[in-house]
Amino acid sequence: MSAPYAKLPAWADYGLIPLINLAVAFLVAGLVVMLVGENPFRAAAILVEGALGRGQNIAYTLYYATSFIFTGLAVAVAFHCSLFNIGGEGQAYVGGLGVAVVCLAFDSILPWWLVFPLAIVGAALFGAAWAFIPAYFQAKRGSHIVITTIMFNFIAASLMVYLLVNVLKPAGAQAPQTRNFLEGGQLPKLNWVLEAMGFSIRSAPFNLSFLLALLAAFLVWVLIWRTRLGYEIRMRGFSPKAARYAGVSETKIIIITMLISGALAGMMALNPVMGDQNRLQIDFVTGAGFVGIAVALMGRSHPAGIVPAAILFGMLYQGGAELAFEMPNISRDMIVIIQGLVILFAGALEHMFRPSIQALFASLSPRSAGIEAQQGEGG
Amino acid sequence: MDFFHSLILVLDSTVRLSIPLLLAALAGLYSERSGVFDIGLEGKMLAGAFAAGAAAAVTGSAWAGLGAAMLISVFLALVHGFASITHRGNQIVSGVAINFIAAGSTIILGQAWFRQGGRTPSLPGDARFGAVELPFAGAVRDVPILGDIYSELISGHSLLTYAAFLLVPFTWWVLFRTRFGLRLRAVGENPAAVDTAGVSVSWLRYRAVICTGILTGMAGTYLSLAQNAGFVKDMTAGRGFIALAALIFAKWKPVPVMFACLLFGFLDAFAIRIQGTPLPLIGQVPVQFMQALPYILTVVLLAGFIGKAVPPRAGGVPYVKER
Numbered sequence: 119m120s121a122p123y124a125k126l127p128a129w130a131d132y133g134l135i136p137l138i139n140l141a142v143a144f145l146v147a148g149l150v151v152m153l154v155g156e157n158p159f160r161a162a163a164i165l166v167e168g169a170l171g172r173g174q175n176i177a178y179t180l181y182y183a184t185s186f187i188f189t190g191l192a193v194a195v196a197f198h199c200s201l202f203n204i205g206g207e208g209q210a211y212v213g214g215l216g217v218a219v220v221c222l223a224f225d226s227i228l229p230w231w232l233v234f235p236l237a238i239v240g241a242a243l244f245g246a247a248w249a250f251i252p253a254y255f256q257a258k259r260g261s262h263i264v265i266t267t268i269m270f271n272f273i274a275a276s277l278m279v280y281l282l283v284n285v286l287k288p289a290g291a292q293a294p295q296t297r298n299f300l301e302g303g304q305l306p307k308l309n310w311v312l313e314a315m316g317f318s319i320r321s322a323p324f325n326l327s328f329l330l331a332l333l334a335a336f337l338v339w340v341l342i343w344r345t346r347l348g349y350e351i352r353m354r355g356f357s358p359k360a361a362r363y364a365g366v367s368e369t370k371i372i373i374i375t376m377l378i379s380g381a382l383a384g385m386m387a388l389n390p391v392m393g394d395q396n397r398l399q400i401d402f403v404t405g406a407g408f409v410g411i412a413v414a415l416m417g418r419s420h421p422a423g424i425v426p427a428a429i430l431f432g433m434l435y436q437g438g439a440e441l442a443f444e445m446p447n448i449s450r451d452m453i454v455i456i457q458g459l460v461i462l463f464a465g466a467l468e469h470m471f472r473p474s475i476q477a478l479f480a481s482l483s484p485r486s487a488g489i490e491a492q493q494g495e496g497g
Numbered sequence: 498m499d500f501f502h503s504l505i506l507v508l509d510s511t512v513r514l515s516i517p518l519l520l521a522a523l524a525g526l527y528s529e530r531s532g533v534f535d536i537g538l539e540g541k542m543l544a545g546a547f548a549a550g551a552a553a554a555v556t557g558s559a560w561a562g563l564g565a566a567m568l569i570s571v572f573l574a575l576v577h578g579f580a581s582i583t584h585r586g587n588q589i590v591s592g593v594a595i596n597f598i599a600a601g602s603t604i605i606l607g608q609a610w611f612r613q614g615g616r617t618p619s620l621p622g623d624a625r626f627g628a629v630e631l632p633f634a635g636a637v638r639d640v641p642i643l644g645d646i647y648s649e650l651i652s653g654h655s656l657l658t659y660a661a662f663l664l665v666p667f668t669w670w671v672l673f674r675t676r677f678g679l680r681l682r683a684v685g686e687n688p689a690a691v692d693t694a695g696v697s698v699s700w701l702r703y704r705a706v707i708c709t710g711i712l713t714g715m716a717g718t719y720l721s722l723a724q725n726a727g728f729v730k731d732m733t734a735g736r737g738f739i740a741l742a743a744l745i746f747a748k749w750k751p752v753p754v755m756f757a758c759l760l761f762g763f764l765d766a767f768a769i770r771i772q773g774t775p776l777p778l779i780g781q782v783p784v785q786f787m788q789a790l791p792y793i794l795t796v797v798l799l800a801g802f803i804g805k806a807v808p809p810r811a812g813g814v815p816y817v818k819e820r
Contacts, residue, residue, distance in 0.1 A: 150602060154609040202589050251796075261799035262808070264536065264589050265745060268738055269792040276789035284783070411593055451604040451615075458597025466580035466591030 126472075126479060132418060136464060138471050140416065143459040150455055154447045161441060161448060168440025169433035173317020175440070177309055177324035181394070183425075183432030184324075187331040188386035189410025190428050191338050192379045194419035198342055199375040200355040205252060205267030206383040207407025208274030209245040213384025215278065216244030217391045218286065218296050218398035221303030233302045237392055238330070238385060245384015246377040248274060253376030257369040263376070271407075282400055295399035305393040325393030327385075331428075334382060335421040341378070351375050383407060405454075412457045415465040431457070501642065505649050507766050512654065513724065515762025517542070517716045517733075519661050521740035522747070522754045523668050524712030528574075530672065530749060531705035532685035532811040537577055537592035538713055539737025540599030545570040545717025547603035550617035550728030551610065553624040553721075562624070562722050567714035573599065574710030575703070582702045585815030596737075604730045615730035617721070626655040626723040655723035657715060662755070664712070669751040681705055685809035688816040698816045716740075742795035749809065761791045 126135075148158035169179045189206045196203035203209075220240040224233045252266035282294040291297075305326045309319045342348040354361040354371045362368060390402050409431050416430070417423030431453075438453040463470070521538045528535040545566035553562030573595050580591040604615040611617050634652035637644040672678035680701055684691045688698045720736075721728040743761055747753035768787030775781040 150605065154605060202587075204589070204593065255796070255800045259800045261796075261801070265741070266796050266799055268536070269742065269796050272735060272738065272792045273789045273796075276785040280783050280785040408593075408597070411590075415590065447605075447609045449604065449608060451601045454597050454601030455605065456601075458594045458599075458601060461590060461597060462576070462580065462594035466586035466588075466594055467584055468586065470584050 126476060130475065130479065132423075135468070135471065135475065136416065136418060136423075138475075139463040139468060140460065142471075143456065143463040146459050146463075147452070147456045150452070151448065156445050156447055161445060164444050165434070165437035165441050167437075168444075169437035173312050173319045174322055175436055176317060177312055177319050177322030178436040178439075179429065179432040180308075180328055181322060181324045181389070181432070182435040183429040184328045184331045184389045184393075185386050185406040186409050186413050186428035186431045187335055187425055188382055188389070189407050190413030190417060190424040191334055191410075191421065192383035192386075193410045193414035194417065194421075194424055195338060195342070195351075195382065196375060196379040197414060197419045198348075198355045199351045199371060200358075201256070201372065201375060201379075202264050203249065203267055203376065203379045203383075204264055204411065205249065205270045205274075205380075205407070206386075206410045207403055207405070208267070208271035209248045209380045209383035210386040210403045210407050211271075211274045211278050212248040213241040213245035214387035214391045214398050214402055215281065216240030216242070216384060217387050219244075221299045221392060222296060225300040225303030228302050230302055230304060230306065234305065234326070234392075237303075237388060241384040241387050242381035243384070245387075246381040248384070249376045249380025250373070253373045253380075256376075257372040275401075279400060282398065286398065293399070296397045299392070299396045303392060304396050305388070307393075323390075323394035325389065327389040327393045330385070330388065332425070334385065335425050338382070339421040347374070383410070409457060412460045412464075415468075416460055502645065503770070505645050507763070507770050509650050510766040510769070511759060511763040512650070512658065513762075514765045515758040516658050516661050517719050517724070517736050518740045518743055518758040518761055519755060520657075520664070520712050520716035520719060521737055522744045522758055523661075523664055523751065524709045524716065525741055525744045526668060526672075526749060526751060526754060527681070527705045527708035527712070529744065529812055530685045530809055531681050531702045532688060532809055532814065532816070533578070533581055533702055533706055534588045534808075534813045535577065535592055535706075535709060536589060536738075536741060537573065537595035537599075538709075538740055539733055539735065540592075540596035541570045541573045541710060541713035542717045542720070542737050542740075543596075543603055543731070543733045544573055544599040545714040546721040546732055547599075547607060547617070547717070547728045548714075549718040550620070550721040551607070553620055554611070554618045554727065557621075557624045559624055559626050559722050563626075563715070563718045566718040567711050570714035570717065571707055571710030574706040574713070578703050578706040581815060582699050582706075585817065588813050588815075600731065603728070607728065607730065617728040620722070620726045624722070625726060626657050626718070628653045629656055629659070655719070657719045657723050660715070661719070665751055665755045672751065677704075682809075685811055688811050692816070692818060698818070702816075713737075739791050742791055745808075746795055746798055748807070764790050 151158040151161050168175055170176055189210060192206050192209070193203055217237045217240055220237040221233060224236060248270060252263050252270055255261040255266055256263040279294070286296045287294055288297045307325050308328060309322055309324055313319055342352065350361065350366045350371055353364065354366060354368060358368060361371070386406060391398055395402065413424055413427045413431055417427040434453045434456060438450045441452065442449045521542050525535050525538050548569040549562035549566035552565035553559055577591050577595055580586040581588040607615045607617060631652035634648040638648045672682060680691060680696055684698055684701045691701065692698050720732055725732065739761055743757035744754060747757040764787060768784055771782070772784055
């Protein structure tokens, strides 16, 4: 990708500009709150209180954040290869099938700590499989991955409804969902960690998959910045031509990247399916796949940015639920707006403030703004 | 005769179901032909549907609804243009953002203004685009076959339906027979050449996304003022993406777009019709399969198994003027 902009110091590039973009997104969200006739500052206070006020709320915040870390990483890995995997929603949905198959098969004969690794494999395999076809078509036939992954989201939704209604639903049951998993298919909660820190929790779905999400974030960092494969992924993302010239097989890299991305998205299903609801039900993903796009953009596709971004969105989800309770005018759909604004300002408009900030830096200290580079381009 | 009559009924609902697709796909045609990818059709259509429902509920006029829908859709299209033309942002990201903003704000504003759980109030007949009876539709109803076709299939649709079908040749004319259309297509294939000829790439692309906004506004209006009597939350239900699929299916050409939309509309109508009844030879087809069929067909097409869909060459690439 050619960058028509001069360089800024790293802290401005990775700290200041994302923060400004984020601030503008929240400012516009505040305007929407005003349009609805509520006080945005009070709304923000209720939201933060609802997300972090009590141990119970923190546990819920972290529960939501767990899902968003997985989907955010999934989008980010694909971004590094300059692929836009918009299909995290469908991959997570199908990943849930992998979790359910493993849990339904083994929950009565194995303890959870043996079922868990199998379920991880199941989720990753099913998620990756759902990403494979779009990846293959992109790599071999050049069909645009954005369009195919969108289509696969819809196909996944139809497929899962069909399977839940006609195959997985126990005979005689009404609701389209699997039977409840037994002990072996239930992940232990992590609420005791927060309780040990002095919070009190009645019941919250915060579970072991949070640790798996953190581990996944670390492994993604290792993969992208410390392995040969990661280097090849980034090279393909930066310049497909250079990658081809360096002897990297584009087909192979695209497919492998998308398989990793799909596997990460699929693993998101562990959190709600095995960690909370203990059964597979319709629409359990509830948009987490799409939140991943916002999280990856906000975290600038780096795990160190994705984890805090995911926690921020966890706060928005949990705090938003409390907000809907306090201010009936503001339902949880406010989060969808904020999500859209974050994607707009941190993603599509990420360069909007750059020229003015560059001018500011240039007037303060010419060298830090890379004036030489600008002159090199012919000003 | 009975079979014939039910065929007419299926075709009639095919027309009804394909109009929003047709308007949205034609909308996407302008934008994508100019080199601006737009996966925000869904969001613009939804916002348009809401604006139409809200304005018609307040003013009692369907035309005011149409105007409001076009305004808000054009505004969102301009946001997309601002991000992807002026600031050279990623067009896909911008489209995703617009979809979310529209999905969230229509519910929040609808709830705050009308307090009916995200709906707009149910509209009386004259605040909607009702059915237009073509002349003699009643008189020829009893004529066998032709009378049925004329009075059931051709007559009795809303004004927007006829407008949508007229827009197909109009779009063809604009794109292939006017100077604006030539430049619009050129800017989607090779913006540098257009720039060299002294024509502003940005202004051309902005005009293209404005056309997109107007047409998505009409698509949204059709949903909330013609097909239904008011706005219901998430009422587009993925139609923007099916329209996108139809646009690709038709290889970015106006007349094939119409046939693709009619095909997808027919699949939908057919699925509703045969629900629960087994087909000869195949047996019972799951309704979910029929729902997924447009998406499956598009993927198969994109993979190049039924001809090849080649997008406008400069699509998705922001234009950087040489300095």
